[in-house]
Amino acid sequence: MPQYPDPNLLVGSSTADDAGVYRLNDETSLVQTLDFFTPIVDDPYLFGRIAATNSLSDVYAMGGRPITAMAIAGMPDDLLSNEDIAEVFRGGADMVAEAQCSLVGGHTIKNPQPIYGLSVTGLVHTENFLANAHCKPGDTLILTKPLGTGIISTAVKRGICPDELQELAIQAMTTLNRSGATLADKKLVNGCTDITGFGFLGHLAEMMKGSNTSAEIDTNSVPALSPLVMKFIEEDCVPGGSKKNLLNIAPSVNFGDNISEAVKLLMADAQTSGGLLLSVPPENEAETLDILANSEALCVSIVGQVTNKQAHDIFCS
Structure with a gap:
């Protein structure tokens, strides 16, 4: 895809890594990721917890700590009750809180199949971020x-x-x-x-x-x-x-x-x-x-x- 050349973009999409890393200064860089999927369990609360854990993981995989998250959801309101939908969001919110991360909002649309996940922003020291392309022989x-x-x-x-x-x-x-x-x-x-x-x-x-x-x-x-x-x-x-x-x-x-x-x-x-x-x-x-x-x-x-x-x-x- 077309890319805007930016020397502060330390990790982009070229190495299929878990998240992007963007340098703010010599000490601090942003880690940004987005993930969502359809249910793999029947319990709506557990679905929310699993999806949120999965989304947060990409920040940890880059060596960062999540600071803010936004929920992304598509819900079939003709198939799921408002109570079930609320349980999905509650599960995700509980997981975000466990990660000591702030849930700052999100966006929901109607969708034939339930989807839920998070967009997560984290922080990492600019010299310490991890990446999938940094392996060395002998490791x-x-x-x-x-x-x-x-x-x-x-x-x-x-x-x-x-x-x-x-x-x-x-x-x-x-x-x-x-x-x-x-x-x-x-x-x-x-x-x-x-x-x-x-x-x-x-x-x-x-x-x-x-x-x-x-x-x-x-x-x-x-x-x-x-x-x-x-x-x-x-x-x-x-x-x-x-x-x-x-x-x-x-x-x-x-x-x-x-x-x-x-x-x-x-x-x-x-x-x-x-x-x-x-x-x-x-x-x-x-x-x-x-x-x-x-x-x-x-x-x-x-x-x-x-x-x-x-x-x-x-x-x-």
């Missing part, structure tokens, strides 16, 4: 939430998901990725992204392409939310988006002969409000792991390493 790759929310959502729709696993997925999707800001403040991380619709492999490939590097992934270290996730995959309980993700990313990945189709689909599973994928210099690994272990991170999994650019963006063994 350790660390994941902060297990995978499988797309698979679990499909299992819920089919009526085969235990309540306990559904609750675990909801907990994962409503956990803020605040550690991204802490790690950026301490200058411990080179590259970062959050894992959402393109799945672990898709977002990792964006990091590698933007950084002109490759990644070696130990698939045994890539965590699933539950062993049941793998069972669901083997029973073909997989959303169409996850299958399409795998099809699209396959040319960029060299899969070892021992990698099962189920593991490939787990790594391609379209996540909602997933965890951070961090690219950490070896000398900062111990401190990073310690901070994550004492944060809201649902897992602290070393999943691989960044290498010099090779024939494929990703090598899985």
Whole structure:
């Protein structure tokens, strides 16, 4: 798309990053993002919480802290009651408050299908912002939430998901990725992204392409939310988006002969409000792991390493 050349635009759309970063001065930059989607749960309050968490995550993935948010919604008022619509907004507002962010307004239209999300503005130190294109060879790759929310959502729709696993997925999707800001403040991380619709492999490939590097992934270290996730995959309980993700990313990945189709689909599973994928210099690994272990991170999994650019963006063994 046409771009106005501006030296203060530090991160734009060219590297498919999570948010834009705009320099105000040598110490402060704005982080700006926008995200919304259709319901993935039946409960309107939970839908609002999940959508808001997902939107806020993009600011944390850039190393920023959200300061203001505006709600964006489209609602079918002939299908949803005013009470249900209010619950969506209440869920989002509660999540924004949990992030210590100010909800300053928004805009709503009538729409045949419910959509809800946030436009979020954050702040980050100009020298400390994170980006998916800043990975360096030798960096350790660390994941902060297990995978499988797309698979679990499909299992819920089919009526085969235990309540306990559904609750675990909801907990994962409503956990803020605040550690991204802490790690950026301490200058411990080179590259970062959050894992959402393109799945672990898709977002990792964006990091590698933007950084002109490759990644070696130990698939045994890539965590699933539950062993049941793998069972669901083997029973073909997989959303169409996850299958399409795998099809699209396959040319960029060299899969070892021992990698099962189920593991490939787990790594391609379209996540909602997933965890951070961090690219950490070896000398900062111990401190990073310690901070994550004492944060809201649902897992602290070393999943691989960044290498010099090779024939494929990703090598899985």
